[in-house]
Amino acid sequence: MSQSGLITMNHMTHIQQLNPNAVALCSLGRWIASRHWVPATGGNFSIRQDENTALVTASGRDKGELSPQDLLPVSWQQEELFSPLGKPSAETALHAQLYQLDPAIKVVLHTHSVAATVFSRIISTEQYFFSGYEMQKAITGVTSHEQSLPLAIFDNTQNIPALAQQVKHCWQTKPLNFGLLVRGHGLYVWGYSLEQAKRHLEGWEFLINCELERIKLTGKP
Ligand SMILES: CSC[C@@H](O)[C@@H](O)C(=O)COP(=O)(O)O
Numbered sequence: 001m002s003q004s005g006l007i008t009m010n011h012m013t014h015i016q017q018l019n020p021n022a023v024a025l026c027s028l029g030r031w032i033a034s035r036h037w038v039p040a041t042g043g044n045f046s047i048r049q050d051e052n053t054a055l056v057t058a059s060g061r062d063k064g065e066l067s068p069q070d071l072l073p074v075s076w077q078q079e080e081l082f083s084p085l086g087k088p089s090a091e092t093a094l095h096a097q098l099y100q101l102d103p104a105i106k107v108v109l110h111t112h113s114v115a116a117t118v119f120s121r122i123i124s125t126e127q128y129f130f131s132g133y134e135m136q137k138a139i140t141g142v143t144s145h146e147q148s149l150p151l152a153i154f155d156n157t158q159n160i161p162a163l164a165q166q167v168k169h170c171w172q173t174k175p176l177n178f179g180l181l182v183r184g185h186g187l188y189v190w191g192y193s194l195e196q197a198k199r200h201l202e203g204w205e206f207l208i209n210c211e212l213e214r215i216k217l218t219g220k221p
Pocket residue numbers: 039040041042043044057058059060061088089090091110
């Protein structure tokens with residue numbers, strides 16, 4: 001690497017260590033890992049910096065042991081992504097798509113819990129409706145357990161830009177309630193703040209676990 005390249009990388013590392021967004025996302029990553037929702041380097045996280053840029057976890061890192069320099073700046077221009085300082089998550093295109101679909105989104109979290117992975121495989125439809133749970137109110141906009149709360153489920157693919165296009169299409173027709181499942185893969189949630197994204201993650205995980213348990217006990221999906 002050239003001398004000027006080294007200076008740039010060191011400079012960026014220093015900036016990231018002082019960036020409160022980066023520090024807060026690493027701390028949330030540790031909490032998420034403590035729940036066993038990001039095993040074996042699975043999962044990825046991002047936090048918006050401005051209209052067209054977010055810090056995204058570097059690909060292949062242990063998401064429970066992140067430091068601020070593991071968060072790489074990524075910018076987007078529609079489907080094009082720019083990441084000058086390293087290799088961001090393999091699923092960056094989906095994060096960028098969500099940020100473009102709603103400019104108020106501040107944080108995107110992707111996890112690989114056992115419950116979300118199994119649940120998404122036993123449900124074969126494109127949406128699953130949750131109702132009857134008080135904890136549905138953890139999802140922004142839900143005011144009653146009597147509301148029917150849909151969670152979209154997309155088939156897994158290694159073609160993440162194609163998945164991002166499907167999510168964009170779905171966004172225009174069916175409401176996505178701050179979360180979606182990728183079949184046999186995991187959960188994506190987002191929020192307008194770090195705290196809200198964390199609440200959506202915990203809320204969806206709770207609801208998915210409840211339904212999985214109910215289906216196990218009653219045999220009725
Ligand atoms: C442990 S393999 C999981 C990956 O294929 C992927 O699904 C994932 O969530 C993590 O990828 P990453 O590129 O580290 O963000």
